[in-house]
Amino acid sequence: MPAVLFSSRFLFFFTTLPILVSIALYRLDTFDPAHHTADSLVYSNASIPPLINDKFLSGAEFIVVGLLSSPEDIAYHKDSGLIYTGCVDGWVKRVKVTESVNESVVEDWVNTGGRPLGIAFGIHGEVIVADANKGLLNISGDGKKTELLTDEAEGVRFKLTDAVAVSDNGVLYFTDASYKYSLHQFSFDILEGKPHGRLMSFDPTTRVTRVLLRDLYFANGVSMSPDQTHLIFCETPMRRCSKYYINGGRVEVFIHGLPGYPDNIRYDGDGHYWIAMPSGVTTLWKLSMKYPFLRKITAIAAKYGYEPMFMEDAGVLQVDLDGNPIAYYHDQKLSHITTGVKIGNYLYCGSLLQSHIIRLDLLKYPAQNKKI
Ligand SMILES: *[C@@H]1O[C@H](CO)[C@@H](O)[C@H](O)[C@H]1NC(C)=O
């Protein structure tokens, strides 16, 4: 080796200097991630179900490949046989569901001018959209009129309106994942690990927005229970979903120790919820959750353009009405799955990454008991 490599100048420029710069960056950076105290958050794997299909991709079919950009949420309109989905380019698109995947057609329906995430149908035929950038929107059934319903509560504006559910009496329940970070900064919210999320309601008759719960950790998916007594909502970094009782406001754990980080939750009309997880629990994530300095380093790297969210082993967990895990469909090579909706025998999945919808035939590729 040339002697120059061992010179003190070399040592300074290639080792000492970078270390000094890193320390300075670390100390000067004001990003201050929180300590998570609960060990259960880091270690628990309480919710692995008995039935597993860990080869989701082997059976998966891709629908309208290349025609959707990051279809995050999916809502199925039974009467028309159309899937509504929100894309990163602002379009709410409609996809005709057909038995044969190559016959599916997609239609640009309404562009919100924002980033439509959660989608649900109102009781008067309208489409309610949780738009990350705009707030809660009401799009008339004919697509001709888009109205902003609400974008703030208690004087605090929403920054990441995320998901919405509609009760039988027409009240809308929705989440703002963060009042601090917008969608393109969502990783900072998770790395910071502080509760900037809220669960809220909007009553169309009074037009009042009510904060039901505050200080939630990245409040994400929300679903109404079939008996209309409570909501289930997901807190992504906490790997848990909780119940919120509409009468009285009691909160209970629904499911915790999830095998991944929950996004949207959907009820299938048939006794089960489906919880989508864009990433499984990786060693890196476990360590990051435990050690705030790792999250700070990741956040600094993210500010310099490194993609901080390592996602792998995405999937969808089927649970019963009491939160007992039933079946888990996942794949090591899958990532960014954000919603799972059961339509007939198929599980249709939205994604924050793909340009298509993914579906799996649950009869052909069932989850099976691994212990046998
Ligand atoms: C859960 O984690 C513990 C400790 O790492 C391990 O022994 C156990 O097998 C795991 N259970 C499941 C169902 O993966």
Ligand SMILES: *[C@@H]1O[C@H](CO)[C@@H](O)[C@H](O)[C@H]1NC(C)=O
């Ligand atoms: C769709 O695929 C099936 C099976 O591969 C084929 O029989 C059919 O002709 C295709 N339809 C179209 C419209 O391409």
Ligand SMILES: *[C@@H]1O[C@H](CO)[C@@H](O)[C@H](O)[C@H]1NC(C)=O
């Ligand atoms: C949405 O707007 C339509 C009119 O376009 C109205 O009939 C409906 O009641 C509205 N829904 C909500 C939840 O505000």
